[in-house]
Amino acid sequence: MNNEGVSLRAFDRTRIFRGFMLTPGAIVTLVLVLFALFLVVFLSVRVNDDSLLGAGVSLQNFVTIFTEPLYGLVVLRSLTIAGLVTLATVVAAYPVAYYLAFHAGPRRSLILFLVTLPFWTSYLLRVFAWKIVLAYNGVLNSVLMLTGLSAEPSTLFLNTPAAVVLTLAHAYAPFAILPIFVALETIPKSLMEAASDLGARPFTTFRRVILPNSMPGVLSAAVVVFVPTVGDYVTPAMIGGPTSTMIGSLVQAQFGKANDWPFGAALAVMVMLVILAVVLIVRQADRLFGSRT
Amino acid sequence: MATDALLRLDSVSKHFSGGIVGLNNINLSIAEGEFLSLLGPSGCGKTTTLRVIAGFEAPTEGEIRLDGKDITPLRAFDRPVNTVFQDYALFPHMSVAENVGFGLSLRKIAASERRKRVAAALDMVGLADKINQRVQALSGGQRQRVALARAIICEPRVLLLDEPLSALDAHLREQMQVELKRLQRELGTTFVMVTHDQTEALSISDRIVVMNKAAIEQIASPSVLYDRPATAFVAGFIGTSNLLKVRLVSRDASVLRFAAGTLSLDVPSNGNTDLQPGDGATLGVRPEDILVSYERAEGSVGASVESVVFHGRSLRVHLLTEDKDSLTADIPRQAEPAAMATGEHIFVSLRPGASCPILPS
Amino acid sequence: MATDALLRLDSVSKHFSGGIVGLNNINLSIAEGEFLSLLGPSGCGKTTTLRVIAGFEAPTEGEIRLDGKDITPLRAFDRPVNTVFQDYALFPHMSVAENVGFGLSLRKIAASERRKRVAAALDMVGLADKINQRVQALSGGQRQRVALARAIICEPRVLLLDEPLSALDAHLREQMQVELKRLQRELGTTFVMVTHDQTEALSISDRIVVMNKAAIEQIASPSVLYDRPATAFVAGFIGTSNLLKVRLVSRDASVLRFAAGTLSLDVPSNGNTDLQPGDGATLGVRPEDILVSYERAEGSVGASVESVVFHGRSLRVHLLTEDKDSLTADIPRQAEPAAMATGEHIFVSLRPGASCPILPS
Amino acid sequence: MSRRNIKTAGSGWLRWYVGLYLVFLYLPVALIPLFSFNDSVQAAFPLKGFTLAWYETLIGNETLIGALITSLSIGLAAAAIATLCGITIAYMDTQVRSSVARLISGIARLPILIPGVVVGISLLILVNLLGFGPSRLAIVLGHVLVCLPTTVIIMRGRFASIPRSIPEAAEDLGAGEMIVFRRVMLPLALPAIGSSFMLAFLTSFDEFIVAFFLAGTQPTLPLYIWSQLRFPKSLPTVMALGTAILVVSIIIAGCAELLRQRGLSRSMSSRA
Amino acid sequence: ADKLTYFTWSGYELPDFHKAFDAAHPDSIDISVFGDDDDAFTKVKAGFRPDVAHPCYDKIARWNKEGLLQPIETARIKNWDSIFPVFRNLLDIQAGDGKVWMVPWDWGNTSILYRTDLVKDPEKSWNLLWDKQYAGRIATIDAVHDTPVVAALLAGVSPFDMTPEQLDKVADKLREQRPLVSAYTTDMTSVEQSLASGQLVAAMTWNASAVALKKQGVPVEFMKPKEGMLTWACGFVMLKDAKNIDLAYDFINSRLEAESGKALIENYGYGASTTSAFAAVPQDELENLQLPSDPETMLKSTVFTGPMKQNDDLAKMFEKVKAGG
Ligand SMILES: Nc1ncnc2c1ncn2[C@@H]1O[C@H](COP(=O)(O)OP(=O)(O)OP(=O)(O)O)[C@@H](O)[C@H]1O
Ligand SMILES: Nc1ncnc2c1ncn2[C@@H]1O[C@H](COP(=O)(O)OP(=O)(O)OP(=O)(O)O)[C@@H](O)[C@H]1O
Ligand SMILES: NCCCCNCCCN
Ligand SMILES: [Mg+2]
Ligand SMILES: [Mg+2]
DSSP: OHHHHHHHHHHHHHHHHHHHHHHHHHIIIIIIIHHHHHHHHHHHTSBOOSSSSOBSOOSHHHHHHHHSHHHHHHHHHHHHHHHHHHHHHHHHHHHHHHIIIIIOGGGHHHHHHHHHGGGGSOHHHHHHHHHHHHSTTSHHHHHHHHTTSOSSOOSSSTTSHHHHHHHHHHHTHHHHHHHHHHHHHTSOHHHHHHHHHTTOOHHHHIIIIIHHHHHHHHHHHHHHHHHHHHTOOHHIIIIIOGGGOOHHHHHHHHHTTTOOHHHHHHHHHHHHHHHHHHHHHHHHHHHHTTOOO | OOTTEEEEEEEEEEEOGGGOEEEEEEEEEEETTOEEEEEOSTTSSHHHHHHHHHTSSOOSEEEEEETTEEOTTSOGGGSSEEEEOTTOOOOTTSBHHHHHHHHHHHTTOOHHHHHHHHHHHHHHTTOGGGTTSBGGGSOHHHHHHHHHHHHHTTOOSEEEEESTTTTSOHHHHHHHHHHHHHHHHHHOOEEEEEESOHHHHHHHOSEEEEEETTEEEEEEOHHHHHHSOSSHHHHHHHHOOEEEEEEEEEEOSSEEEEEETTEEEEEEOTTOOOOOTTOEEEEEEOGGGEEEESSOOTTOEEEEEEEEEEOSSEEEEEEEETTOOEEEEEEETTSSSSSOOTTOEEEEEEOTTOOOOEEOO | OOTTEEEEEEEEEEEOGGGOEEEEEEEEEEETTOEEEEEOSTTSSHHHHHHHHHTSSOOSEEEEEETTEEOTTSOGGGSSEEEEOTTOOOOTTSBHHHHHHHHHHHTTOOHHHHHHHHHHHHHHTTOGGGTTSBGGGSOHHHHHHHHHHHHHTTOOSEEEEESTTTTSOHHHHHHHHHHHHHHHHHHOOEEEEEESOHHHHHHHOSEEEEEETTEEEEEEOHHHHHHSOSSHHHHHHHHOOEEEEEEEEEEOSSEEEEEETTEEEEEEOTTOOOOOTTOEEEEEEOGGGEEEESSOOTTOEEEEEEEEEEOSSEEEEEEEETTOOEEEEEEETTSSSSSOOTTOEEEEEEOTTOOOOEEOO | OTTHHHHSTTOHHHHHHHHHHHHHHHHHHHHHHHHHTBSSSSOOSSOOOBOOHHHHHHTTOHHHHHHHHHHHHHHHHHHHHHHHHHHHHHHIIIIIOOHHHHHHHHHHTSGGGSOHHHHHHHHHHHHHHHTOOSSHHHHHHHHHHHHHHHHHHHHHHHHHTSOTHHHHHHHHTTOOHHHIIIIIIHHHTHHHHHHHHHHHHHHHHHOOHHHHHHOOSSOOHHHHHHHHHTSGGGHHHHHHHHHHHHHHHHHHHHHHHHHHHHHHHHHHTTOO | OOOEEEEEETTSOOGGGGHHHHHHSTTOEEEEEESSHHHHHHHHHTTOOOSEEOOBGGGHHHHHHTTOEEOEEGGGOTTGGGBOHHHHTOGGGEEETTEESOEEEEEEEEEEEEETTTSOSOOSSGGGGGOGGGTTSEEEEOSTTTHHHHHHHHHTOOTTSOOHHHHHHHHHHHHHHGGGEEEEEOOHHHHHHHHHHTSOSEEEEEHHHHHHHHHTTOOEEEOOOTTOOEEEEEEEEEETTOSOHHHHHHHHHHHTSHHHHHHHHHHHOOEESBHHHHHHSOHHHHHHTTOOSOHHHHHHHSEEOOOOTTHHHHHHHHHHHHHTO
16 A cells, blocks of 8 residues: 555656656747747748738749749759758768767867857858958968969859858858767777777778767768758858859748748748758668668 | 797786776787686686787787787787677677678678678577577677677687677587587687686686786696696685695505594595695685585584585585584585485585695695 | 465566567566576576566566556556666766665665665675776676676665676675575565576576576476476476487386386386386486496496586586487596596496486477 | 777877868957957958957947847857757657657757748747747747757757666666656766757857847847948957957856866776 | 837947937937848838837838838927928828828938959949959849849839839849859948958949948949939838837937938938038038038939839849849
8 A cells, every 4th residue: 555655656756757858848849849830831821912921822832932943943052052061061070079089088178169169259250251261362362372372363262152161061060060979979989899809990990880870970960050051041141152042042032022921931841841851861861771860 | 939829918917097907917828729718706807808919908018929929019900809798799780690790791701601601600609590680689698699600700810708608598508618619629710718607617628717816826727727726716716615724644655634623634645745744734625525424434524504505416515514614515416415404413524535636825 | 366476477478579579478476585586598588577577668468466466557666676687787977886876865865874885785796895986997797796786785675687697707606696695585585586507596596487488488496497397498408408218118116217229217206107118208317317337237328429528526428329319428527437538439327316307208 | 098009099190180170160260369450440461450449349338248148148048948958858759758759859850940030030920929029038939949959959869879778777776767867867968968058059149040030129149240240340340359259258168177177187086 | 217119220220320319318219220121121020019110211112011100290300391302202201191101311322332443444334233354253232122223224124113024124134144243242341341352343332331441542433323323211110009109209300410410421421311410511521422412413313212113023033033043
């Protein structure tokens, strides 16, 4: 009997704990996330009449998106640029995370700090700094001319997709480093020893044991970099020039200059679905390759 | 430098941070094709020894030679050595087959050949039907066998085994021992195995290294180790021996007569010792060499039964003699008194002809 | 419902995804204060049984009762049960002391009292000097002992031990067995221990459950299991028995005379059996019950020595009889022929008075 | 010391790489202090002359200090809430695995897909409906939404990589779910928690578009900087501001690091 | 006490512009800023509710259509009569009955700012922004009422009212320009930096940029294209449910003080809407800033960016062209 009372209390405690654990997430997701999601989906099937929520119900927005080649083109361009950014960011960040996880020793927290420090300055300011680097009379051109690699300054660095990739790869550095670092850190040392023992040189150990086991982190990093990049509009606008116009700018413009919220929402829904598809495909591919994500 | 040694550890020491001594001046040379076992209490440095040989730990001092060449600076992957890890260290992202085939795949062995050898290795460890399973879904013993297959398949010059059979039942274990021994003979591989199972060490090894407190106590063949342990520690560790403080009473050409209190012990001298009557010594008396009886006989001593433990073929009996010596005896179940019980009073004598190691006092 | 059972498993089955059967209709009742061992080959479901009792796996079917109450729906922390995990599962972010003290700290035990009990528990497992170490810096056997101390310290009603001594040498192991047994008696705790060591199971348990392929083969006390195994599997598993196909030749009041080819075997009948002369049966013959000699005697059979393995006190000899039966014999080293060698021809007979289990054919 | 030759062999090029990477990270950032002392509105080479004039304009600039405080408090609050949500959602998803928990975890990772404008507009509508309108609180909510996917993703990865037998062992010793969480899983997830918090804070501290829509009359630092950047002649002042933030964060983090190391060296003495 | 909420272009919140208000109501204003008035409109449409906002004239129709505004009584605007008649009489601000939707405050010009050293003696025409030899070194303003208006002028189409066919012509003109443009932007900081560095040789800017660059000694000229500069005007509106009407009037009034306009002229080089402000600025300074003391005459040679009937269609088209469609 007594026992029963005890376990009942424990049962309640579990319930309370679970309730407590669910509450913050539930409030945030069910109120904030669902509201935003609902609004964008709702708007996307409305007809623009310049009012807050549009009028009627129609799939016309989607018809427009799928019939005008421009949108496909811009989405493709966005995916390409975001893909490149993700690739560049993750590939560049991985060795740093690796170093942090396995080699940094007592310097680990210092380097972690150094890695995040630049991001305390405003993003806009950093973009400006990149402009100074890439500009006509900028650092890069000066270096090229000083080293004799080029005779006259190039205007080709700024306002190109390459500039966007560079700037974003810089901007998202900690977002790639930290998740990969967290994943690498959890790999038992004995796995690497086992691989080495079986004759795997460091690179093979890396490729066949460390990399697959860090894939959860790499994927997290990729998602955290890729997804917001696809929808970014500030960076392309500031440093990318017209050839870098991404889907985010179009969405943004529909909500601003063009004042067609329903169409903007439809574009947003479309992008979300495309990104979701990309992420799911990548995750599936990763499963096929046997990762344990 | 012994030229016939395949592997040599020269004055190898390993100090961990925090002042912990993992290995203290280990000297060891292992011949090609030898089956060497490391035996010793928990924490004595067995795993550390293997790790130093495999190349996972750099010795703080000393060097490791393979074929006479100093391999101390070589990395693990450059040493023709494979390891079965105490905690298995299976790759969680690979299937059983991928784990086992990993080493081969590094050696650019054709896929078909690889498949064949993986299947054969898994067959050997009795896991042919688990070939495509995830390693997480395996039981403890199954994991251990996968680890074994993974290391063996590479046919290294030296195979290091860290308690490779500890999770297996006696049956499977004996089977695996036979397999290991066969493999070792067939491939001519040198095996260095850590085990905590004395019988296993005695039955499978060419030589046994007994370690204690980061150092080597004795290196010898199983029978020498068993019959002539160099130290009381070894005697105690190998045979669950009773260590009896005795005095030499008399000696003739072939027999030494010792006494411990009223218990008299006749031990074949084997040309042994230069003990003189009256000298003290320590005698290692094995449990199976102790006879018990309900009747007093000459040279026997009375004792009370402290506890009786069923061991299957025998009963392990803990006794306290009238001289307050604690003794452990293994009594065959068929022998009399068949049903010994705690608290009974009996008489103890030494089995005639029992060869008891005489140890430095 | 047996009223005196502390713990009951009623028709418990566990199916894993992928159609793997972990447990198949297990019925088991364990009395208060009992020491029960689970014995069986690797992968037979021992760990799964413990996990079901501890509350980590919900049985697919069946229920678990404690004190007659159905605890199947209870979570692990609500069960007065503690576990020593096969892979230790020590908390990597805590020191040895913190690991061991974890359970107590949950029970709101004063810090001073806790420190005392932690020290005592570590003392018991021989790790008093490692109290403030990180668990990563421990050897395999040391970790296992920390896991043991961590589970024991809580004094649960039922203690589940999954191969708790597998990483320990015989010496320490026997010491720990004695400690476990003492603890169990003192605290009146019920122990359910998985082990792969037959001797350990026989020596420490009140009853032994032999499992095979997710099911129970036999539940019995050690001596009954040893002397009267219910199945050939149990006989083979427990005693490394030779399973001989025999025919009953004749019988009298006390002795059954069997024959396997030219080998004749006289077995005490123990009022056993209703076999009639001419009937076939399987006899479990233990290695230590096989006698070898260089001379033919009545009822013996010729055999050749296939291999000889040194086991310390005895030699394990694998034999092939003239009738092509494979036999394993344990020959005391003191017995003749003392130095048996592979390829020799000898004669085999059954030790008079040996009690051989007669198994259903 | 013990595993030196094993661990650091082959790390030579890696060290170089990390060095170069740091140069890459700091190259543009280092220009900010440089031009903040340059006596010219144009942020271009060659440098004109040294001046502290831009810093003088910072001092006593109440809007700026207000914006800084607003951003810091919003960043801390949003990062704390997002990390809390990330921890709880990921934990319930990977450990308790109820269908509700999984659903929430799935939804929580979606906002990363929603364009910032949409987040800004919908939350503006929402906070008006809720009655408190654009304000710091509104921005905090917006940033929680923006950071949530990141924190959930990171925390999920971490919790999933802890062997199941660890929480099982704790539970077995009598720890209820809360204690398993608090005493075992949480400490084991600490590095990930730090990472989550850091990333969430950085995101919030830098976020612009959502903040634009949700800001009432208290601008965040990015809003302030952005409005200043529309004035070409404010550029050096903004550079000075960026430099000041950099310096202060170095000092704060440096002190924290010193304290931490001192604490660590004490606990390290018994370590391997 | 309640505070006035004022939503304005960043940079237009300076206390110098409403000293009188601050003196009368210390610490009674909360300011929120925006970067372009499209964003401002979006935020207000989504529910942000300031008392007074500061959009430009061409957006008034849009704000009105959404029902965001309430009329302002000119009778309560002390200096109403000192506002230049051109601005006072703007068509779209009339709310009838002595009421207006917007009180004009600032105005200025949009044209090509070019490097005199890098572009030698250009034809005085907007066509410079279509000149292939400067491909990649041209920037133009990213707003409907700027670049598309110019494109319309060059295509010979009225920017303020066009047929769909004419809109297509404008689109073609814009497409023609896109490959040459290095950036569509409203970020004058970047544009000025780029002009100064030589990355850009010519860009569409507001006149303040010309003033600033010249002051730094950069060799630039603010062109007077033969098709006409663009002239814009902005002003104050009162939101429908403004809570602080009295404060709002006081605020607008303070902004129409001469010294407020003077501060505007002297700080940014933009024109104030009041004659009194112009009177307060020395003549040579006005000349320096290329500000005519009478916008009336100036407007004869410039194009006033009033409401565009097809604003939304143009905007959508412009977005597509920029994206490459
Ligand atoms: N999570 C799982 N998923 C699928 N199969 C499993 C899982 N866990 C265990 N099994 C399988 O169930 C069977 C029983 O496993 P269990 O761990 O109980 O074996 P065991 O008797 O403890 O063996 P050992 O002595 O080797 O530890 C094994 O065949 C194993 O492969
Ligand atoms: N990384 C380490 N840091 C500090 N001490 C260590 C480390 N690794 C091992 N030790 C200590 O060194 C000693 C030897 O450890 P080792 O693992 O070699 O023991 P072992 O003989 O394999 O024991 P077992 O049979 O229990 O596995 C132990 O006391 C252990 O605590
Ligand atoms: N801060 C710059 C203000 C420029 C005014 N914009 C003009 C828009 C024309 N309608
Ligand atoms: Mg070990
Ligand atoms: Mg098991």
